[in-house]
Amino acid sequence: MNASVSVELQELCFRYPHGGKDAPHTLEGVTLAVERGSLLAIIGHTGSGKSTLVQHLNALLKPSAGTVLIEGKNIHENKHAIREARFRVGLCFQYPEYQLFEETVEKDIAYGPKNMELPAGEIAARVHRAAGLVGLDAALLPKSPLELSGGEKRRAAVAGVVAMEPQVLVLDEPTAGLDPHGRGQMHAMIRRFRRETGRTVLLISHSMEDVAALADRVLVLDRGHAAMHGTPAQVFARAAELEAMGLSVPPVTRIFRLLREKGVNVPAEVFTVAQAEEAIRGLL
């Protein structure tokens, strides 16, 4: 196998025990390789299997067929490998703030590292590193999670996963329910995490703007199949197919496409507001 591949799925199939073949959340032979240090965005309609897919990465779900390799290692090889996968792949669920339970933010972030049975000094160091990475003020650490604002709770919960210093960070809809300011902070957090750790990130999102702004590669899931896989430019170029799957392209991309149809000479490959600004400046 390729040494630069961090996550590899081979013909991954999954069906819930009581579900039929057409039940939602199934996976029908997904094959995928994610390069180490890259950011893969996973998009798909509700029920397309995105969350099911990522729950296979840290062995919360066992595939009906196929294998999951993390850093070249089959995570279902034995019991020990399963536990190892939990720490190598940090899975942060949707609305992770609802998992906070400790008396203080600090203790909550330390929960994962403590389960890894690390020495106390290392745990404290990791808690502070993780809090720094997600942009959580050190003054908040001794507070109760209940005293934090919504955005701060979200970042504290992400820090709880980041503190395990996983090889692969998986974020399921990290910007859901956040205001534009909170989204901006989450984007900054993801960029900082990648820059400072060089780790692989998988991002599930419904927001095409998030995907355009952050992703190196995009995987499109449709009813359990990998429908498309490529760079954001390659995927967003197939707007009609995306729309047929109940997905869309970023709003700016749609505007630029309409402008082109009206005969305005603007580039077709515009996915972020920054690119749009540049293109318009070029026109003026």
Place this chain on the structure above:
Amino acid sequence: MIRDITIGQYFAGDSPLHRCDARMKLALTFAFMIVIFVCGNFFSLGLIALAALALALLSRVPGGMLLRSLRPIVMLVVFTSVLNLLYTTDENTHALLQIPLHFRGWVITVTREGAFTAIFTTVRILCLLLVSSLLTYTTTPSMLTAGLEHLLKPLAKLRVPVAAFAMMMTLALRFVPTLVEETDRIMNAQKSRGSNLETGSLLQRVKAFVPVLVPLFISAFRRAAELANAMESRCYTGTNERTGMKQLRLRARDYIALSAVLLLLGGVVTLNVFFGKIV
């Protein structure tokens, strides 16, 4: 997985039993249970068992589902049967079977009367469970609550907040699946942070559930507060006389059911008198 737990076991259907009025079904199930206890000999019990089976057929609930609902009490049935078999011994009994234990000369004696009692009790328990599961299989939880509310209405005169209790029951039933889902999600989130919920000593496992229970309670309280707000903003006060969306109405079939149960009671009493009581 935790989401496989089924609470409230309604089987969607359109049988005569499904169409019966919830109040009548509740009252008749209660009456039927009393009739089961009135049975004094095998003839009357046989009649009741046949009636219970006829109801099961009438409900068109698959046999497998009915058997599954009987499963939880298998242990109870076995336990009571064994006790009945072994402890029904006095001078008037007839020994069927004697098993020497080769220990201090102890002998296990199974008597004919013990065997009868064991069978009798087993059939009785099975009938009880069958009719009560038929009630929940053929009545939606909301109809069941509505029926209970109507039946308990007289208590409202004694200032018992019947409507409030019924609302609480409806809400509790409504939120069971939500909380099961939530538990599943939180368990997965904590497992992803390396919590070990499956192995370890009892104390370790109880401790391991703290990270699941705390968020679960927080979110249950949050949901309750949100729900209370939503209800209040739609002018729910809990005091005024509320009407139901689905009006309960007694129809011909309900009176037929009532007559059938009364007839059954008559039959059981006649058989009891005619053949005498053995239990």
